[in-house]
Amino acid sequence: MPEIPLVPAHWHFPAHPASVRRARHAVTESLPHILRPHLGDDLGLLTSELVTNAIRHGTCRVDEDLIELVLWPADGHYWLAVSDPGTGKPVLTHPDANAENGRGLLLVDNLATTWTVRARPTRGTSVIAGLSLRQNT
Structure with missing residues (x-):
């Protein structure tokens, strides 16, 4: 018999800066306790960057x-x-040292094992990032 997968955790937050903290907290708190020391900080940072970019x-x-x-x-x-809900596709850039922003996807690129951008079937864009369990446990 196949192993039954876990049900994904799923949230909706308003497009408001206060949602960044709420999203980060929700995601890190949903991790199993045993994984929080290994994945919590990186996953929290990924969440903050991706939610901020989405907003x-x-x-x-x-x-x-x-x-x-x-x-x-x-x-x-x-x-x-x-x-x-946007239609734009995030692009990895390499801003110069004087730039005040534009480094979020660089951070995602360095933290995540892999990441991609996908158009949603009906409306919008998704950025999907994966953190390896093997490297962090």
């Missing part, structure tokens, strides 16, 4: 727009998908 670039910054998060374990990783 800044993927919404109209009104509380009617929602940011969706899904967290699930699979294939030796914990996967985080952050989705927004």
Whole structure:
């Protein structure tokens, strides 16, 4: 008989800066206690960066727009998908030393084992990042 997978954790937050902290807390608190010392900080930082980007670039910054998060374990990783209603595709850039922003995806690129951007079937964009369980346990 096949192993029954865990049900993914799923949240919606308003497109408001206060949601960044709430999302980070929700995601890290949903990790099993045994994994928090290994994944909690990196997963919290990934969540903060991706939710901040979604609010800044993927919404109209009104509380009617929602940011969706899904967290699930699979294939030796914990996967985080952050989705927004926007149609733009985030692009990894290398800002110069004087730039005041533009480093969020660099951080994601360095923290995550792998990550990608996908258009959603109906409306919006998802950024999906995976953290390896093997490297962190």
